[in-house]
Amino acid sequence: MTPVLKITDLHKSFGDLKVLTGIDLTVHKGDVVSLIGASGSGKTTLLRCVNLLEEFERGSIEIAGEAIGYRDEGGRRRRRPERQIARQRAMTGMAFQQFNLFPHMTALKNVMLGLVKTKKLGQDEARAVAEKWLDRVGMIERKDHYPGQLSGGQQQRVAIARAIAMNPQLMLFDEVTSSLDPELVQEVLAVVRDLAADGMTMLIVTHEMRFARDVSTKVVFMHQGRIAEEGPPEQIFGAPKSERLAGFLANSEI
Amino acid sequence: MDYDFNFAVIWRNWDLLASGLGLGLLLAVVSIAIGCVIGLVAAFGMLSKHRVLRWLALSYVSAIRNTPILVLILFTYFALPELGVALDKIPSFILTLSIYAGAYLSEVFRAGLVALPKGLREAGLAIGLTEMKIKAYIIVPVMLRNVLPSLSNNFISLFKDTSLAAAIAVPELTFYARKINVESFRVIETWMVASLIYVATCYAIASVLRRFEARLAIPR
Amino acid sequence: MDLSFFLDNLWNARMSLLSGFGKTLVISLASVILGSGLGVLVGLALSYGNLATRFVLRVYTDFLRGTPVFVLILACFYVLSVVGVDLSAFQAGVLALTLFCSSHVGEIVRGALAAIPKGQTEAAKSIGLTFGQTFASVLLPQALRQILPTWVNTATEIVKASTLLSIIGVVELLLATQQVISRTYLSLEFYFFAGFVYWLLNFLIEQAGRAVERRVSIPQ
Numbered sequence: 001m002t003p004v005l006k007i008t009d010l011h012k013s014f015g016d017l018k019v020l021t022g023i024d025l026t027v028h029k030g031d032v033v034s035l036i037g038a039s040g041s042g043k044t045t046l047l048r049c050v051n052l053l054e055e056f057e058r059g060s061i062e063i064a065g066e067a068i069g070y071r072d073e074g075g076r077r078r079r080r081p082e083r084q085i086a087r088q089r090a091m092t093g094m095a096f097q098q099f100n101l102f103p104h105m106t107a108l109k110n111v112m113l114g115l116v117k118t119k120k121l122g123q124d125e126a127r128a129v130a131e132k133w134l135d136r137v138g139m140i141e142r143k144d145h146y147p148g149q150l151s152g153g154q155q156q157r158v159a160i161a162r163a164i165a166m167n168p169q170l171m172l173f174d175e176v177t178s179s180l181d182p183e184l185v186q187e188v189l190a191v192v193r194d195l196a197a198d199g200m201t202m203l204i205v206t207h208e209m210r211f212a213r214d215v216s217t218k219v220v221f222m223h224q225g226r227i228a229e230e231g232p233p234e235q236i237f238g239a240p241k242s243e244r245l246a247g248f249l250a251n252s253e254i
Numbered sequence: 255m256d257y258d259f260n261f262a263v264i265w266r267n268w269d270l271l272a273s274g275l276g277l278g279l280l281l282a283v284v285s286i287a288i289g290c291v292i293g294l295v296a297a298f299g300m301l302s303k304h305r306v307l308r309w310l311a312l313s314y315v316s317a318i319r320n321t322p323i324l325v326l327i328l329f330t331y332f333a334l335p336e337l338g339v340a341l342d343k344i345p346s347f348i349l350t351l352s353i354y355a356g357a358y359l360s361e362v363f364r365a366g367l368v369a370l371p372k373g374l375r376e377a378g379l380a381i382g383l384t385e386m387k388i389k390a391y392i393i394v395p396v397m398l399r400n401v402l403p404s405l406s407n408n409f410i411s412l413f414k415d416t417s418l419a420a421a422i423a424v425p426e427l428t429f430y431a432r433k434i435n436v437e438s439f440r441v442i443e444t445w446m447v448a449s450l451i452y453v454a455t456c457y458a459i460a461s462v463l464r465r466f467e468a469r470l471a472i473p474r
Numbered sequence: 475m476d477l478s479f480f481l482d483n484l485w486n487a488r489m490s491l492l493s494g495f496g497k498t499l500v501i502s503l504a505s506v507i508l509g510s511g512l513g514v515l516v517g518l519a520l521s522y523g524n525l526a527t528r529f530v531l532r533v534y535t536d537f538l539r540g541t542p543v544f545v546l547i548l549a550c551f552y553v554l555s556v557v558g559v560d561l562s563a564f565q566a567g568v569l570a571l572t573l574f575c576s577s578h579v580g581e582i583v584r585g586a587l588a589a590i591p592k593g594q595t596e597a598a599k600s601i602g603l604t605f606g607q608t609f610a611s612v613l614l615p616q617a618l619r620q621i622l623p624t625w626v627n628t629a630t631e632i633v634k635a636s637t638l639l640s641i642i643g644v645v646e647l648l649l650a651t652q653q654v655i656s657r658t659y660l661s662l663e664f665y666f667f668a669g670f671v672y673w674l675l676n677f678l679i680e681q682a683g684r685a686v687e688r689r690v691s692i693p694q
Binding site: 428 | 536537540541542543544545546548549552553556557630633634635636637638640641648652655661662665666668669672673675676677680
């Protein structure tokens, strides 16, 4: 079975600063993989490389067998044309820490935009799909509200619906609760948990350790741009093999 | 294009251009100083509890900001004498520019005052200061430091507006540029140089003020 | 001040004043429309152009914004005839105001696009939109709402600057008023009247702008 995501020897630098120094990671259909680690460990950068919001210098990322962003042309690495990259980005869905909802559109229109423009659905079909996913995240009552009229938790749920409605092969969650007031965190985590239970393939960057332990099929601990330890949640949280991970967990709430 | 560039006449008249520039800067400085006082009064007026004061301040600001400055200049110089207020060119221009500056600065100050946390005034009351003292020692000093960037922008605008003094024959930079242009026919050189002097002066003012801002700003 | 005397003279002068007012409107409309069109292109180029384009346009906007509009008008008026471009005073004036407007609008557009958070583009990318789709559906609607108030302000600045064309002999409202004054000696009344007309025009433009703002504002 072709894995949903296959990252091979990924390297990324910001100028002189090496942020990712050789990442190998495989995610199969139905996997829920959590990326944990200290700030600066590279976990968010890794996530953002998967949908090419960040470029990478070496290595490859394959989604359902297709090389993302770059192509091997006669031994030389070439960047794919923008249109192809746009299409490839639609294979994944991303939910951002800052939600990034389009403020001038209602919740419904936010979810419909990608369906109409990228997937080229008709207005009625797009509306039906959008309403279905808004309902799924519990936001159907507020479909005609603007982001400015919604709470942080509500906005994030709409943002998740916007990403999932595109029917991606892989969902990317970038610290989706880090900007939320504490009382709003649970409603968003509940949505993610629910989607995971339904078999959605996910790659999650999070600081919520309890959540990571509960929902993940695999946990990856990153440190200074490489994968320091990976394994099932029971091992990572219950019996960490490295001192570094043990130290990290001791400092985090678990 | 058949044109013989000859900057000699410009160099010969450098003293006129320099004195024109100096006068322009002087007019700007005096006007913004007076304008600050007017603007502060108007800003407090706009935020006052009394409806009449608010209306007066708002009318002043609206009237001046929507009227072309050239009309104001001509009115002050040519029409006011009929009401008994006959001023020479330079005082007349300074009066006009100050009132003009006051209207724009009042908006800057009003926004600055509104942005201050209420706690500032309450802290002043708590240590027994009167409203007037609170305004003088706390509110205005803090607000002024916060609005320094806006103040700088306004000053640069005002400096450019001094070019209009030429309309009533005040001997500032534009007046002399026009004189040189008409007398020497060195059209391109004159206006190139005049324009360059203004642009360069604006840049210079901006960087001086920025350094000033950095020194005066409240450390964060 | 004899009100009925003034009104008599006002009525007698109505045709020339109306004609002047019409001229003012034509000057303002032409400059705002041409200048804004050009300004949008400049703003887009400043936001998305290559390094060389952005450098050239930066110099263009900085130069135009650092020069007083009066100097721009005089420069266009005097210089163009010398280089063989035969423009009437009216055309030279509109050209100067168009360039002036374009530099301001260019900066407004650049600023508005830059103010949109990067996350908006990233979210659009993540749902597979191309740059063209992102610009049309996500960036432009947000930028337009941001641009509107400042653009209305620029439009009123152009209306006010149209008065400067009187100095190069274009018979717009101010010069028409001055001509009436030279006949009737009622400088106080007629300058006040002209000032009022300009105030009213700009006030209406401001109100129209605010109405449009309210219409397109996003519910919070």
